[in-house]
Amino acid sequence: xTFNDLPQELLSLIVDELLDTKANLKTLSTVSxxxxxxxxxxxxxxxxxxxxxxxxxYKCRALSDIIKRDKxxxxxxxxxxxxxxxxRLRERAPNLLSEHWGKMLRSGLPSIHDDxxxxxxxxxxxxQSITLRFEHQSWLKFSTPFRNTILxxxxxxxxxxxxxxxxxxxxxHALRACSGLHDLSLICIxxxxxxxEGETDEVPESQTFLHGLTLYLSxxxxxxxxxxxxxxxxxLSPVHLQRLSTSATCxxxxxxxxxxxxxxxxxxxxxxxxxxxxxxxxxxxxxNLNDFPSLRSLLxxxxxIRQKRSIYHLQHFFEKALLATxxxxxxxxxxxxxxxxxxxxxxxxxGSQDLIEICQDRDWLRLERQLTSGRFPSMSKLExxxxxxxxxxxxxxxxxxxxxxxxMRNVVNLHRMANPSIEIYNDRFEQYSAQLPGTL
Numbered sequence: 001x002t003f004n005d006l007p008q009e010l011l012s013l014i015v016d017e018l019l020d021t022k023a024n025l026k027t028l029s030t031v032s033x034x035x036x037x038x039x040x041x042x043x044x045x046x047x048x049x050x051x052x053x054x055x056x057x058y059k060c061r062a063l064s065d066i067i068k069r070d071k072x073x074x075x076x077x078x079x080x081x082x083x084x085x086x087x088r089l090r091e092r093a094p095n096l097l098s099e100h101w102g103k104m105l106r107s108g109l110p111s112i113h114d115d116x117x118x119x120x121x122x123x124x125x126x127x128q129s130i131t132l133r134f135e136h137q138s139w140l141k142f143s144t145p146f147r148n149t150i151l152x153x154x155x156x157x158x159x160x161x162x163x164x165x166x167x168x169x170x171x172x173h174a175l176r177a178c179s180g181l182h183d184l185s186l187i188c189i190x191x192x193x194x195x196x197e198g199e200t201d202e203v204p205e206s207q208t209f210l211h212g213l214t215l216y217l218s219x220x221x222x223x224x225x226x227x228x229x230x231x232x233x234x235x236l237s238p239v240h241l242q243r244l245s246t247s248a249t250c251x252x253x254x255x256x257x258x259x260x261x262x263x264x265x266x267x268x269x270x271x272x273x274x275x276x277x278x279x280x281x282x283x284x285x286x287x288n289l290n291d292f293p294s295l296r297s298l299l300x301x302x303x304x305i306r307q308k309r310s311i312y313h314l315q316h317f318f319e320k321a322l323l324a325t326x327x328x329x330x331x332x333x334x335x336x337x338x339x340x341x342x343x344x345x346x347x348x349x350x351g352s353q354d355l356i357e358i359c360q361d362r363d364w365l366r367l368e369r370q371l372t373s374g375r376f377p378s379m380s381k382l383e384x385x386x387x388x389x390x391x392x393x394x395x396x397x398x399x400x401x402x403x404x405x406x407x408m409r410n411v412v413n414l415h416r417m418a419n420p421s422i423e424i425y426n427d428r429f430e431q432y433s434a435q436l437p438g439t440l
Contacts, residue, residue, distance in 0.1 A: 046079040047120065050133070052100040053111065056084065060116045067119065074123030082121070083112045083133025085165070101135075110135035113142055118149045127153070128160050131185075134167035139193060154178055161185075163214075169193045172224050176234035178208075185214035189221045209240040215250060216273065222253035226260060238263050245271035248300075254286040264291050274302040274310075289321040296326060301333035304358065310334065311363040318370040327376050330418070331383040334358065352399055355386055355424070359406035368414040382418035387425065400424060 049059050066073065086097060104110060112134060130153060139147065154162055155177045162178065163185035164170065172192040175184070210229070215222055229238045244267050246253060257264050270292060289295060300317075304310045314332065371379060384407070403422045408415045 044073045044076040046081075047077050047124070048079075048081040049111075049117070050081050050084050052084050052086075052097060053103065056111050060114060063120065064116045067123065071123055074120065075126055077124040077127050079129045080121070080124055080127045081131040082117055083110060083131075083135065083165070085133055086135055104135055104137075108137070108141055110137045113137075113146055118146055121149050121153050124153075125156065126158055127156070128158055130154060130159055130161065131163040131165070133165040136166045136168070136188070136190070139167055139169040139171065154181075156180065163187065164189065170221075172221050173228040175225065176228050176231060176236055179235040180208060181210060181236055182208070183212040184210060186218045186221060186225070187214070187216050189218040192221045192224050207235055207237045210236055210238045211241065212243040212245075213238065213241055214245040215253060216245070216247055219247075219250045219252045222250055223256045226253075226256045226263070230260065240266050242266060243269040243271070246273070248272040248274050248287050251286050254291075257291065258286075261291070265293055267292050268294050269297040269299075270295055271299040272301070274300070287317075289318070289325050289327070290323045292325075294326065297329040297331075298327055299331040299333065301335060304334040304336065309363055311361055311367055315363070315367040315370045318367070318376075321375055324375045324377060326378050328378045329381040329383070330371075330379060331385060333385045333387060335387040355399070355403055356406055358386070359403050359422075360410060362410075364407070364411050364414075368411040372413050372417055379418050382414065382420040383423065384420055385423045385425070 047063070049056055051059070084100070086101060100111075110133070112132060132150065142150075151171075151174055153159070154175070157180040159178065159180050161183045162175075162181055165185075165187040167188075168190040170189055170192055172189070175181075178184075215225075226238060228234060229236055239262050241263055272287065289298070300314065302310050302314065371382075400422055403424075404420075407420060407422065411420070414420065
């Protein structure tokens with residue numbers, strides 16, 4: 001008996017046991033054709049082209065060579081991520097990024113605008129998750145074949161997650177044809193196009209309901225997006241939206257939602273991000289918790305500088321909720337952002353002693369009074385997350401325990417009600433930057 005004679009179930013079990021590393025799968029794929037077929041399902045299930053040049057170009061060439069031998073491998077792709085997150089990568093390799101950014105500006109087109117990439121997108125017909133980053137270039141600069149490839153890909157019924165990042169003049173109304181979409185993310189969509197590219201007036205036989213929506217630095221597209229999705233010709237509807245993640249000062253979105261209360265009634269999870277550029281006092285804009293009658297979970301992510309009294313302004317946000325809510329879980333993320341900080345703010349910020357002082361801040365008492373005032377009777381969980389610039393030197397359970405004790409002594413009543421927990425971790429490279437392209 002050879003490996004080719006083994007039953008498919010047994011081969012699958014062997015492959016599943018060796019999924020830990022790609023090296024194991026590559027070795028196993030050389031044993032027999034049966035193993036090769038199974039390993040391909042895993043080796044090519046996720047394709048990520050998110051590095052800077054020359055790495056981006058190298059990966060394109062390597063995969064193109066494989067595709068020339070067998071195009072069918074693209075049918076195994078389920079997750080597709082194309083384009084570098086340039087402003088998040090600037091901290092890791094500023095010199096390399098400057099070179100990459102300079103070449104891209106001279107060409108006037110992003111890395112993603114490539115015939116090899118277009119071939120990959122066209123061939124990945126079973127993809128379920130798509131992330132496309134356009135490096136702050138205009139959709140109108142792209143060639144017609146490339147634009148058609150993008151629009152055809154995002155409209156496939158198999159696509160359930162879509163993230164479009166760093167682009168201007170995108171035809172936002174084209175999203176109404178995304179019949180399989182459940183989660184949509186629009187990051188830094190600077191402006192939208194009014195042309196009819198990708199638009200249809202045909203009434204769909206059925207509608208898909210959008211469950212999750214992320215809008216960050218995309219204020220201009222909020223109104224057109226909602227109006228487009230609520231049109232009778234839209235195959236995608238936001239009326240049963242469950243999760244909304246956005247910048248708290250996306251006032252166009254809040255005004256649009258106030259005009260369309262059917263959307264906010266179903267939202268159970270709300271994530272708000274306050275950017276340092278938006279200020280601390282007025283950083284919550286027109287957002288009001290009473291606009292979300294079904295809200296169960298709230299996450300607020302805000303930068304923390306001691307002199308700006310972020311916690312004090314947070315309690316003002318809860319003060320605006322005049323009616324009782326069904327809020328059960330609250331998470332407060334206090335971020336230390338190194339990018340753009342003045343020297344005196346950056347120096348020594350968010351060390352272990354700084355974290356202790358934050359937990360001792362008397363403004364927690366103001367927040368405690370708001371949360372225990374009777375307007376949040378269902379709240380049973382409070383999570384406080386510190387996001388320092390660098391936690392490697394003091395990230396330990398002892399520090400977390402010390403912080404917990406200081407906070408507990410500071411807000412006794414809140415501790416009884418919601419039993420606050422404290423976490424410390426660093427995700428500075430995963431944060432979206434509000435820096436404009438010209439600041440690089």
